[in-house]
Amino acid sequence: MWYKGMNDRNQEIREKVKSYYSELTKLKGGELASAVCSCASDCIPEPVKKIVSELPEEIIMRYYGCGSPIPDRINGCTVLDLGCGTGRDVYVVSKLTGESGRVIGIDMNEDQLAVAEKYKEEMAGKWGFSNVTFKKGFIEDLASAGIEDASVDVVISNCVINLSPDKERVFSEIWRVLKDGGVLYFSDIFADRKVPEEINTHPLLLGECLGGSMSHDEFRKVMRQTGWEDFTVVSSRETPINNEEIEKLVGDIRYTSDTVRAVKPVSNAPCVCCKSQKEYAIPYKQASCCCESSPGCCC
Numbered sequence: 541m542w543y544k545g546m547n548d549r550n551q552e553i554r555e556k557v558k559s560y561y562s563e564l565t566k567l568k569g570g571e572l573a574s575a576v577c578s579c580a581s582d583c584i585p586e587p588v589k590k591i592v593s594e595l596p597e598e599i600i601m602r603y604y605g606c607g608s609p610i611p612d613r614i615n616g617c618t619v620l621d622l623g624c625g626t627g628r629d630v631y632v633v634s635k636l637t638g639e640s641g642r643v644i645g646i647d648m649n650e651d652q653l654a655v656a657e658k659y660k661e662e663m664a665g666k667w668g669f670s671n672v673t674f675k676k677g678f679i680e681d682l683a684s685a686g687i688e689d690a691s692v693d694v695v696i697s698n699c700v701i702n703l704s705p706d707k708e709r710v711f712s713e714i715w716r717v718l719k720d721g722g723v724l725y726f727s728d729i730f731a732d733r734k735v736p737e738e739i740n741t742h743p744l745l746l747g748e749c750l751g752g753s754m755s756h757d758e759f760r761k762v763m764r765q766t767g768w769e770d771f772t773v774v775s776s777r778e779t780p781i782n783n784e785e786i787e788k789l790v791g792d793i794r795y796t797s798d799t800v801r802a803v804k805p806v807s808n809a810p811c812v813c814c815k816s817q818k819e820y821a822i823p824y825k826q827a828s829c830c831c832e833s834s835p836g837c838c839c
């Protein structure tokens with residue numbers, strides 16, 4: 541079942557990506573063909589590394605992220621992970637948000653989700669609580685997966701948005717589901733130029749996150765088209781490929797793995813109790829609120 545309005549080209553891309561990641565779950569080692577979707581230990585902050593060391597081996601082995609898009613100070617937040625795969629970041633964030641937080645992982649691939657689901661009970665036992673939900677769905681159509689307007693504090697995504705042939709829809713959906721002041725934090729593969737169609741539709745290059753990656757110009761354009769103004773690249777590192785066949789196919793295009801932080805601005809609606817404008821000290825946490833009965837109040 542694909543989402544409404546998807547054209548034939550995009551459906552074909554989706555099928556290639558889906559079968560690539562289903563095949564991976566059948567491989568014992570579960571390794572991708574290149575080093576693109578990988579995150580060297582120096583790109584993972586120490587507190588995250590420590591939590592990762594407590595995760596089941598299979599989840600670590602079947603992790604295909606290219607960065608560490610996990611912001612600080614998310615205790616109590618509702619976090620949505622787009623393209624959660626086998627759930628590594630979901631379980632890390634589950635511990636960081638704590639019992640009062642909530643984490644939803646969405647992925648279109650049932651084989652990846654089955655691995656994530658398998659460890660739910662074990663992880664609840666380890667953390668001492670369960671605040672995790674996995675949903676099958678498309679990142680272009682979060683509404684069909686039941687994600688309501690303005691219901692999420694933080695959206696994260698690790699090496700997934702590059703796989704979507706309809707990025708405009710993805711960024712529009714993220715905007716819709718985030719609360720005012722909410723934050724999008726994602727790691728993705730970017731190219732140093734517009735990537736040609738034969739790379740964007742090549743099954744191997746797509747699966748390895750090289751096909752479909754945006755240039756920074758394309759990224760800025762799609763963000764502005766979908767309403768985003770406040771976004772920053774917070775880190776960037778050259779992407780290793782380490783596969784001769786793939787290096788030959790992409791030629792002299794250079795790729796980086798970048799982590800981006802974007803903020804959905806607070807609306808100008810006045811505070812419900814003092815009628816002044818809302819202000820948040822930390823965008824995704826309404827920490828500057830001094831009025832416990834009306835979160836968001838700034839008087």
Ligand SMILES: C[S@@+](CC[C@H](N)C(=O)[O-])C[C@H]1O[C@@H](n2cnc3c(N)ncnc32)[C@H](O)[C@@H]1O
Nearest residue numbers: 603604605623624625647648649678679698703
């Ligand atoms: C490179 S893996 C990254 C997985 C995970 N974020 C991690 O760090 O291990 C890409 C994942 O995105 C999922 N995916 C790709 N396109 C998607 C889409 N349009 N909607 C939902 N999931 C998608 C794939 O099924 C796969 O699990």
